[in-house]
Amino acid sequence: MVSSTSTSSTTKSTASATKLYKFVDIGANLLDERYTDGIYYGKKRHESDFDSVLDRAIEYGVTHIILTAGTVQESKKALTVVREYRKKLGATKNLFIGCTVGIHPTRCQQEFIDNLIVDDDNDEDDNSNNGNKKQQQAGRTADDVLNELYEIAKDGITDGCVVAIGEIGLDYDRLEFTSKTVQNEFLKRQLEIFLHNHDDGNNDVSSLPLFLHNRSVGRDLLQILQQYYPNKKEIKGVVHSFDDKLELALEFIDLGLYIGLNGCSLKTQQNLDTVKQIPLSSILLETDCPYCEIKPTHAGYQYIQTTFAGMKKVDKKFELGKQVKGRNEPCQIIQIAEVIAGVKDIPLEDVVNACYENSMKLYQFQ
Numbered sequence: 001m002v003s004s005t006s007t008s009s010t011t012k013s014t015a016s017a018t019k020l021y022k023f024v025d026i027g028a029n030l031l032d033e034r035y036t037d038g039i040y041y042g043k044k045r046h047e048s049d050f051d052s053v054l055d056r057a058i059e060y061g062v063t064h065i066i067l068t069a070g071t072v073q074e075s076k077k078a079l080t081v082v083r084e085y086r087k088k089l090g091a092t093k094n095l096f097i098g099c100t101v102g103i104h105p106t107r108c109q110q111e112f113i114d115n116l117i118v119d120d121d122n123d124e125d126d127n128s129n130n131g132n133k134k135q136q137q138a139g140r141t142a143d144d145v146l147n148e149l150y151e152i153a154k155d156g157i158t159d160g161c162v163v164a165i166g167e168i169g170l171d172y173d174r175l176e177f178t179s180k181t182v183q184n185e186f187l188k189r190q191l192e193i194f195l196h197n198h199d200d201g202n203n204d205v206s207s208l209p210l211f212l213h214n215r216s217v218g219r220d221l222l223q224i225l226q227q228y229y230p231n232k233k234e235i236k237g238v239v240h241s242f243d244d245k246l247e248l249a250l251e252f253i254d255l256g257l258y259i260g261l262n263g264c265s266l267k268t269q270q271n272l273d274t275v276k277q278i279p280l281s282s283i284l285l286e287t288d289c290p291y292c293e294i295k296p297t298h299a300g301y302q303y304i305q306t307t308f309a310g311m312k313k314v315d316k317k318f319e320l321g322k323q324v325k326g327r328n329e330p331c332q333i334i335q336i337a338e339v340i341a342g343v344k345d346i347p348l349e350d351v352v353n354a355c356y357e358n359s360m361k362l363y364q365f366q
Contacts, residue, residue: 021352023337024064024359025057025330026260027167027211027240027286031067031077034290034327038318046318054085054095056323057330064096064365065330068167068211070104071111072145075152082161096365098163100211101153102194103145105171108186109178112142142186146193153194153205163363164237165194166211170224173216184224191228209362210237212257214244222251232256236362238284241265241292246274253282258362260284263292263328266300266339276343280354284362285336289328294335303342304335 033039035053038046057065067082069075078099085097103111156162168190170183195206214221221239229235232255239252240260249259259282265271294301311325312318323329337355341348359365 021061021334021337021349022356023060023062023285023330023333023352024066024356024363024365025062025287025289025333026066026238026284026359026363027068027262027288028065028330029068029289029291030065030330031069031074031081032290034324040314045314047320049320051089052321053329053331054093054097058093058095060331060334062330062333063094064098064359064363066163066211066363067097067099069100069102070107070167072103072148072152075099075101075149079152079156079161082156083159086161098161098363099156100164100166101149101156101162102166102168102190102211103149103186104167105169105183105187105213106174106177108182112145112186113182116140116142116145142189146189149190150193150197150205153208157205157208162208164209164211165190165205166237167213167240168210169213169215169239170217170221171213171215172220184220187221187224188228191224196228210235210257212237212239214239214242219248219251222248222255225255225257229255238362240284240286241288243267243271244274246277249274249278253279258282258284258358260286261336261340262286262288263294263298263300263336264288265292266294266336267298269299272299272339272343275340280340280344280346280351281358283340283351283355284359285333285355287328287330287333287336289330289332291328293326293328293332294339300339300343303339305338305348306334308332 030050030053035050036048038044038048067078069078079101082097082099153162153165168187170187172180194208197206212221225235235256238258238260241262241264242249242259243265252259259278261275261283266275294304308323308331311323313325314327337351338348341351344351
C-alpha cells in the first residue's frame with residue numbers, strides 16, 4: 001500500500017500506507033547476501049534483515065514475489081527459503097513467495113563445465129602443474145547437472161513453490177564468464193530438458209513459464225526461441241530487465257512473451273521512447289533487487305513521485321527496519337509503475353492494475 005501524487009505533478013511524496021495498490025515483483029534476487037547475511041562486498045555490515053524486507057514489501061502493496069536463481073545451489077536454496085517462509089509465516093503474512101530454477105547464462109561455464117572438474121593433488125607420479133591433475137569428479141557430467149535441475153523443478157512444482165524456469169538466456173556483455181558457444185549450447189539444453197520433457201499428471205515442469213535474460217545479443221535469443229517454439233501457443237514467459245530496441249520487444253511479444261521492466265529498463269531517453277510504445281497489456285513489473293534501482297541520473301527519474309524516507313548508507317549505523325541506501329527492494333516497485341505511467345501519460349492506477357493482471361495471468365496465481 002502506497003501513496004503517490006498524480007503523475008502530472010512535479011512534487012514527490014514519501015511512501016505511506018494510505019492508498020491500496022497491488023504489485024507482483026516477478027524478479028527479486030533476495031538470496032543475495034546483502035539481505036540474507038548483511039554482507040556487502042565481502043564485509044559484514046549488519047545482521048540479516050530478510051524478514052524486514054518482506055514486511056516492507058507487504059506494507060507497500062506487494063502481494064507476490066518471485067525469488068530468482070542462477071545456479072544449482074541457488075535453485076536448491078531458493079526452494080528451501082520459500083518452503084521455510086511458507087511454513088513459518090505463510091499463514092499469517094499476506095504475501096506469496098515463489099522461486100525459479102535454472103542456470104544463468106553467465107554461470108553456464110561454472111555450472112556445466114568448471115564445477116565438474118576437480119584438482120587431484122595426491123598423484124605423486126604426475127610432475128606437471130606442480131603435481132596437480134584435473135579430473136572429472138565421480139564421472140559427473142553436464143547431463144547430470146541438467147537432470148538435477150529438472151528434479152529440483154519437479155519437486156518444487158508439487159507444492160507450487162517453483163513458479164518459473166530461469167534465469168536462463170543469453171548475455172554477450174559478460175563473455176569473460178561464459179563464451180557465446182557455451183551459453184548457446186546450455187540455453188538449448190535447458191530448454192530441451194525443462195520444456196520438452198513432459199511429465200504425466202498435473203505437476204508438469206513443461207507448463208512453467210520462462211524467466212529469460214537477454215543482454216546485448218541482438219536477435220540470437222529470439223531466433224533460438226523461434227526454433228524451439230514454432231507454435232506460438234506453446235511458449236509463455238517474460239524477457240526480464242528489457243533494455244533493447246522496440247522492434248525486438250514487439251517480436252518477443254508476437255512470439256507470446258511478456259516484457260519485464262525495472263530501473264535498468266528506464267535509464268536513457270531511448271529506453272523511455274521504447275517503453276512508451278510497448279503495449280501495456282504486455283508489461284510486467286520487477287525490481288531485480290538489490291540491483292536496478294532508479295537513480296537521479298536516469299532519464300526515468302523525473303517521473304518518480306514516491307520516495308522512501310529513512311534510508312541510510314550501509315557504512316553508517318544500521319537500524320533494523322530501515323532501508324539501506326543504494327540497495328533496491330521489492331517495496332520500491334511502485335517507482336517502476338510511476339515512470340511507465342509518466343512516459344505513457346496515463347493514470348498510475350491503469351499501469352498498476354494492468355501489470356498486476358498480466359502477472360496473475362502468466363503465473364496463474366490465485
